Amino acid sequence: MRDYLRTIGAGEIAPGAQLPPESVLCETYGVGRSVVREALQALDAKGFIIVRQGSVAVVAPKYDWHVLDADFLEVTDAEEYFVLLQEARELLEPRLAAIAAARASDSAIDEMAQLNEQLASTKDSPAEHAELDIAFHDAVARATDNAILVSMHSSITGLGQRSRSASASVPGAIDRAIAWHEQIIDALRGRDAVGASAAMHLHLRQVREELGRIERPTQEEHTP
Structure with missing residues (x-):
């Protein structure tokens, strides 16, 4: 198969x-x-x-x-789908942040802050950064208290693991992610739905730009 x-x-x-x-x-x-x-x-x-x-x-x-099937992503060139993933994230996640601003508990926001602090210690490990970054965005989704939205968000995390590991290799990417996460957290604490949505949108635009800066192997590098 x-x-x-x-x-x-x-x-x-x-x-x-x-x-x-x-x-x-x-x-x-x-x-x-x-x-x-x-x-x-x-x-x-x-x-x-x-x-x-x-x-x-x-x-x-x-x-x-x-295309989000785990077996398929393992054997195919997932980079082909990074731009499509970003389109999906930019449609979904700013709205998740806006809903979370109204519904997130203080403990949920504290969890996001703790995850963001942990991100600062993973600058030399793109794989660990990817896991923590997914956990942060998953915490935002769960804070909506909407099981359907949480399931929709979870469905794209497999490909998200690959794209985050790739974008984390761009110099300064992790620092920029941490800074945007802080802005999202501040907006959530202030129950500012518009601000949370805008911060998430700008964060994802930053990720899109970094994916465009990933150095891809040349044809010579592919050749044994």
Whole structure:
């Protein structure tokens, strides 16, 4: 399954293209028909292929793919989706901050402040920074006391882990994130919905700019 996730994600098999028949897949991977069918059903459930009884499976249209699936993100070039992730975050998170300003408990805001203090000690570890940054934004989402919004926000954190680790490599990125978090916290403490939303929006714009500054490997660096 992971092999086909990678090839589909890389565009090596285009939407609408047929996968090999089950018999060929069995021979290629040295497994039984039940194993192949289980793998195809899993890909179908994730939206990457369309399985129809009595016919060969085909690659599904790209808009049906569950691109936030953890297995897919592990085997594909997640950077392709960073800009799309930012669009989603910029739509969702400023509104989360505005709602949190009205509903957040003092203890929830204190939790955000503690997480932001911890961020200052992770400047040499992009992975740790990513985990703490996600925890901070998750705390903002939970402060809305809206289970649907929390679930929506949680659905993008897998890709968010990858994008945050990448953007944290930009010089000064972590310091800027900490400063914007402080502004968000101040607005939440002041029950300032407009200010919290604006601070979150500007913070995410800063993240977008940093993602645009990530140094990507050249073709020579990709070549063994």
